[in-house]
Amino acid sequence: MMLTLKQLLGARRWSLIPVPSLRQLDQAEGDTSPFLGTFCCKAGTSSKLQPSTLLDLTDLTLPHKWYPSARSKKRLIVLHVGPTNSGKTFKALQRLQLCSSGVYCGPLRLLAWEVAERLNKSNTACSLITGQERREVDGARHKAMTVEMADISREYECGVIDEIQMIGCQERGFSFTRALLGLAVNELHLCGDPAVVPLIQDIIATTGDSLQVQHYSRLSPLVPLSRPLKAYSNVKRGDCIIAFSRREIFSIKKKIEAEGKFKCAVVYGSLPPEARTRQAEQFNDSSSGYDILVASDAIGMGLNLNIRRIVFSTLEKFDGTRFRPLDVMQIKQIAGRAGRYGSSFQKGEVTCLDLYDLPRLHNSIAAPSVPIKAAGLFPSLDQLALYSSVHSSRTFATILEVARLLDEFPMSIKDRFLFCICPIDLDNQVVTGALLKFATEYCKYGGVSLGTSLSSSSTQIPRTQGALVELESLNKVFDLYIWLSFRLEDAFVDRDSAITQKELCGILIEAGLKMVGSKKTKNVQIKRQASGFNTREKSQANLGGFSVDKDIGDLLESKKNKNETWKESCIFEDDVESSRLNLSIQELDYYERKDCKKAQGPSQLWTPKWVS
Numbered sequence: 280m281m282l283t284l285k286q287l288l289g290a291r292r293w294s295l296i297p298v299p300s301l302r303q304l305d306q307a308e309g310d311t312s313p314f315l316g317t318f319c320c321k322a323g324t325s326s327k328l329q330p331s332t333l334l335d336l337t338d339l340t341l342p343h344k345w346y347p348s349a350r351s352k353k354r355l356i357v358l359h360v361g362p363t364n365s366g367k368t369f370k371a372l373q374r375l376q377l378c379s380s381g382v383y384c385g386p387l388r389l390l391a392w393e394v395a396e397r398l399n400k401s402n403t404a405c406s407l408i409t410g411q412e413r414r415e416v417d418g419a420r421h422k423a424m425t426v427e428m429a430d431i432s433r434e435y436e437c438g439v440i441d442e443i444q445m446i447g448c449q450e451r452g453f454s455f456t457r458a459l460l461g462l463a464v465n466e467l468h469l470c471g472d473p474a475v476v477p478l479i480q481d482i483i484a485t486t487g488d489s490l491q492v493q494h495y496s497r498l499s500p501l502v503p504l505s506r507p508l509k510a511y512s513n514v515k516r517g518d519c520i521i522a523f524s525r526r527e528i529f530s531i532k533k534k535i536e537a538e539g540k541f542k543c544a545v546v547y548g549s550l551p552p553e554a555r556t557r558q559a560e561q562f563n564d565s566s567s568g569y570d571i572l573v574a575s576d577a578i579g580m581g582l583n584l585n586i587r588r589i590v591f592s593t594l595e596k597f598d599g600t601r602f603r604p605l606d607v608m609q610i611k612q613i614a615g616r617a618g619r620y621g622s623s624f625q626k627g628e629v630t631c632l633d634l635y636d637l638p639r640l641h642n643s644i645a646a647p648s649v650p651i652k653a654a655g656l657f658p659s660l661d662q663l664a665l666y667s668s669v670h671s672s673r674t675f676a677t678i679l680e681v682a683r684l685l686d687e688f689p690m691s692i693k694d695r696f697l698f699c700i701c702p703i704d705l706d707n708q709v710v711t712g713a714l715l716k717f718a719t720e721y722c723k724y725g726g727v728s729l730g731t732s733l734s735s736s737s738t739q740i741p742r743t744q745g746a747l748v749e750l751e752s753l754n755k756v757f758d759l760y761i762w763l764s765f766r767l768e769d770a771f772v773d774r775d776s777a778i779t780q781k782e783l784c785g786i787l788i789e790a791g792l793k794m795v796g797s798k799k800t801k802n803v804q805i806k807r808q809a810s811g812f813n814t815r816e817k818s819q820a821n822l823g824g825f826s827v828d829k830d831i832g833d834l835l836e837s838k839k840n841k842n843e844t845w846k847e848s849c850i851f852e853d854d855v856e857s858s859r860l861n862l863s864i865q866e867l868d869y870y871e872r873k874d875c876k877k878a879q880g881p882s883q884l885w886t887p888k889w890v891s
């Protein structure tokens with residue numbers, strides 16, 4: 280979930296999800312979520328929270344207030360910025376080591392592992408905590424972890440967040456934001472690209488912490504070569520070939536090893552962490568016989584590998600939907616792995632496999648960083664639980680169930696979250712089917728028109744309970760469509776039509792409520808009973824297969840003037856019996872204005888194919 284600067288710091292409205300009516304929380308009592316329970320215990324308060332505190336903790340537009348422990352401190356934030364291989368992390372880690380307790384948060388398991396190794400070797404006991412493993416070291420007051428595991432539950436003297444520019448990452452940025460806002464430390468060191476400076480300055484202005492910015496320059500040169508590699512037979516010891524799929528990585532490894540000169544280590548994201556670590560170690564160990572590394576961008580951040588030359592096999596990466604060019608930051612990050620200060624190679628080189636890619640590589644290396652404008656943001660599980668607790672119709676279990684249903688759909692986090700909190704009755708197969716249909720079309724075509732999602736068929740006043748249930752389901756489907764259309768306006772474009780259909784559906788349901796269980800009806804008509812609506816003439820209009828008598832009475836006009844509830848009586852007539860239906864005057868006006876003029880009018884409801 281991306282929060283723009285304006286949203287975070289200015290308007291403070293999180294427009295991407297419906298912020299709950301948080302004022303409802305005034306009535307909330309007790310430990311409504313584990314998060315709040317923990318907070319109450321820590322704060323030494325009773326189990327009942329002050330409404331104002333509760334509001335702050337759950338206000339999705341005030342993310343810095345989600346972390347009361349961190350906010351109780353006035354932290355010193357030191358932002359170390361510079362190009363790759365400029366010693367930013369080195370400096371921050373030096374400080375971490377000197378402090379009595381500390382936490383390192385990095386974007387990769389390998390980085391956390393590297394830091395834990397380094398601290399333990401220099402007699403600073405350090406535990407390693409990642410999503411996949413916990414290596415507790417006896418008596419350790421330091422921890423190295425992946426940023427997703429950042430420990431915001433305890434106080435530390437010092438914290439380090441590495442590669443802080445990833446705060447702008449669509450998928451993982453929210454974990455960096457959480458660590459930045461939530462680490463309860465006296466001093467916090469952030470290491471990253473200069474592109475992040477304005478954003479961090481703005482965010483820290485909201486927390487009340489103090490900020491120092493320290494700039495760095497590269498410690499050893501990085502030279503973009505004027506010649507491409509051309510063929511894998513030209514690789515040399517210390518080369519690292521970059522590719523972006525597992526299949527491609529192994530294909531390159533095979534080609535290189537087929538020459539019989541070198542053995543290749545491989546590192547890629549989906550490789551189990553232990554295997555990744557061993558491969559990196561083998562490549563770094565000059566006596567291992569693994570002289571070439573074939574790797575994905577999993578090596579792109581922070582890792583200190585013994586690389587002489589980076590060779591991009593391509594400058595495009597498949598993002599799950601299509602091939603996208605690597606951005607400047609990605610190219611710089613990956614290229615920056617060559618010639619690390621203190622490694623076997625005092626100068627780094629970078630090139631491409633093909634001549635075609637070379638100009639873009641050179642331009643990217645020379646390009647200045649583009650400022651990062653937005654930080655990732657996502658509510659915690661506890662906040663989601665609390666959110667659902669104030670929306671009785673939307674339990675947390677339901678959100679998880681919808682998430683499970685949508686698991687296979689290739690959606691962004693933002694879209695997935697929206698679909699998860701949409702109003703849906705999971706017990707209703709028609710509505711669930713509609714949700715899946717909408718999600719399918721949304722993912723496939725980027726747009727969902729009512730026409731293509733739903734088939735057209737004439738609909739009559741339901742005369743059986745089964746027909747009524749079907750219509751109620753249809754009503755919910757339109758509800759769902761309308762809800763989504765307000766949030767994904769560019770994709771759900773048939774909102775007006777859905778509103779019309781939903782209203783007609785409502786009329787039919789109301790009519791059906793009168794009919795179901797009574798005598799059978801045929802050729803039903805809606806007729807306005809009252810007379811004297813003097814602004815309109817008596818006329819017939821086609822309304823969903825009914826005819827509407829528009830003879831409106833003075834009585835209604837006077838009611839309207841008195842601002843009373845605009846209800847009028849309408850008569851459903853058929854050749855067997857009449858029955859009454861309350862219909863708002865606005866509803867009738869609406870159909871007169873919008874639909875009865877249309878050639879076809881709303882004489883048909885779209886009915887989902889799966890209803891019939």
Ligand SMILES: Nc1ncnc2c1ncn2[C@@H]1O[C@H](COP(=O)(O)OP(=O)(O)OP(=O)(O)O)[C@@H](O)[C@H]1O
Binds near residue numbers: 361
């Ligand atoms: N003052 C120093 N003395 C000895 N070695 C250093 C010093 N500064 C940095 N190094 C070494 O240089 C290499 C690069 O440093 P570091 O990882 O801190 O750079 P960085 O700017 O954080 O790079 P990146 O942005 O790519 O992560 C590391 O191997 C580090 O140990």
